[in-house]
Amino acid sequence: xxxxxxxxxILERLQIEKLSLEHCFKTSKDSIGYFFIDDVLPEDIAxxxxxxxxxxxxxxxxxxxxxxxxxxxxxxxxxxILEEVIFAFQxxxxxxxxxxxxxxxxxxxxxxxxxGGISLMRKDQFLNPHLDNSHDKDRRNWRVLNLLYYISPNWxxxxxxxxxxxxEGIKNKQITIHxxxxxxxxxxxxxxxxxSVSPITYDASRCCISNYYFSDSPPKKNSIFHVTSFxxxxxxxxxxxILQADNLLRMIVRKVFPKGLIxxxxxxxx
Numbered sequence: 001x002x003x004x005x006x007x008x009x010i011l012e013r014l015q016i017e018k019l020s021l022e023h024c025f026k027t028s029k030d031s032i033g034y035f036f037i038d039d040v041l042p043e044d045i046a047x048x049x050x051x052x053x054x055x056x057x058x059x060x061x062x063x064x065x066x067x068x069x070x071x072x073x074x075x076x077x078x079x080x081i082l083e084e085v086i087f088a089f090q091x092x093x094x095x096x097x098x099x100x101x102x103x104x105x106x107x108x109x110x111x112x113x114x115x116g117g118i119s120l121m122r123k124d125q126f127l128n129p130h131l132d133n134s135h136d137k138d139r140r141n142w143r144v145l146n147l148l149y150y151i152s153p154n155w156x157x158x159x160x161x162x163x164x165x166x167x168e169g170i171k172n173k174q175i176t177i178h179x180x181x182x183x184x185x186x187x188x189x190x191x192x193x194x195x196s197v198s199p200i201t202y203d204a205s206r207c208c209i210s211n212y213y214f215s216d217s218p219p220k221k222n223s224i225f226h227v228t229s230f231x232x233x234x235x236x237x238x239x240x241x242i243l244q245a246d247n248l249l250r251m252i253v254r255k256v257f258p259k260g261l262i263x264x265x266x267x268x269x270x
Contacts, residue, residue, distance in 0.1 A: 001045065003084045007091035009041050010184075014097050021101050025186075031167030032195070033102060033188035036177055040149065041085075046182040050151045052079035053207045056120050060265070065239055066230040066246075068125040069197075073117035073268045082118060082209070087111070089147055089211045098186065098213070104144060107213045112137060113268040114212070121161055121206045127197035128236075128243070129170045132189050132212075133228040137264060141214035142223065143189045149209040150179040159202035163187075166194035170231050179206060190219035191226060196233070227251055 014021070017037050024035040040046070058077070059070040075083035088094075090109030099107040110116055114137040121127075132143055148163060155161070155178075163177040163185055169192075176198070177185050187195060189212075200206055229247040232240030 001048075001081060001084060003088050004091075006041065006045070006085055006088035007094060009045070010088060011091070011093050011097065013037060013040055014094065014101075018097070018101060025102050028167070029102075029188065032165045032190075032193045034165060034177070034186060035101065036183055036185040038180065038183050040182055040184045043182065046151060047153060049081055049085055049209075050153060050181075050207060052081050053118065053120060053151075053205070054078050056122070056205075059118075059120060065128070065242060066130070067127045068121075069127060070120040071117060071266065073113035073115075073266050075113070075117065075268060076270065085149070086113070086117065086209055086211065089149070089209075095213060098145065098147075102145060102186070102188070104213075104215055104217075106216050107144070108141060108215065110136060110212050110214060111268070113266075114264070115266055116210045116212050117266070117268070119208045119210060121197065121200055121208075123200050123203045126199040128230050128239075129164070129166055129194045129196040129233060130228060130230045131191060131194060131226065134189075134191070134218075134223065134226045136214050137267060139225065139258065141216060142218045143212055144215045144219050145213040146187050146189055146195075147211040147213070148179075148185045148187075149211075150181060150183045150185070151207045151209060152179070152205060153181045155179060155181055155204075155206060156202075159204065159206070160198045160200040161202075161206035162198045164196045164198055166196070170194055171234060179208070188219060191223060194231070225254070227254055
């Protein structure tokens with residue numbers, strides 16, 4: 001299926017639900033702005049995308065106290081429909097419409113897939129509460145929106161693997177957004193937008209397609225550069241202490257070496 005055809009379908013769904021999406025984002029933007037929309041694509045197309053997901057052994061595994069998941073951005077190694085749907089979300093008509101919904105004047109998609117691409121998580125895997133890094137790979141533009149398209153059929157909320165946002169900080173109650181099949185979730189990215197993926201409790205694959213939008217302008221007037229910063233969940237006191245120390249150390253390194261010591265591997269090398 002052509003990228004433009006997928007974009008047309010996504011655009012149509014967003015246009016139909018535009019008013020309700022605007023309301024959802026507007027009423028939440030003072031903390032962590034977000035909205036989600038179901039039935040993004042016809043069910044047969046969404047199912048085809050899920051079936052195209054690769055064996056996790058062909059993906060990079062990220063395993064630490066911060067996270068445990070499979071990821072990749074090198075999309076030309078896999079079924080072409082995966083690349084088509086990722087870049088369908090980068091259609092400028094969709095970018096502009098989402099910008100209008102979220103009241104952001106300038107938005108740029110990321111064709112490098114810096115931290116974007118696809119991810120797969122299985123039983124006992126997780127992504128701890130974190131703030132995404134503030135910029136693109138060259139530190140030129142500000143990261144302002146995350147787009148997460150969930151693609152696992154029959155995924156129940158009880159299975160875990162759900163998006164969690166923490167508008168009042170990680171010591172308070174989170175909002176859980178079910179990673180329901182064929183659902184797109186969009187959340188704002190700033191220095192207070194803590195979010196996570198709950199541990200998976202079911203023996204199946206939770207698959208997600210990720211995009212990030214960037215802007216010339218920071219998400220907040222007083223925004224400053226920060227690395228991806230992790231915390232422990234409320235019950236993980238020791239892990240939280242370790243992760244806060246890890247965040248501080250990595251920030252010190254980036255102040256001394258603005259481009260970092262290690263070149264990122266997670267970009268799409270075409």
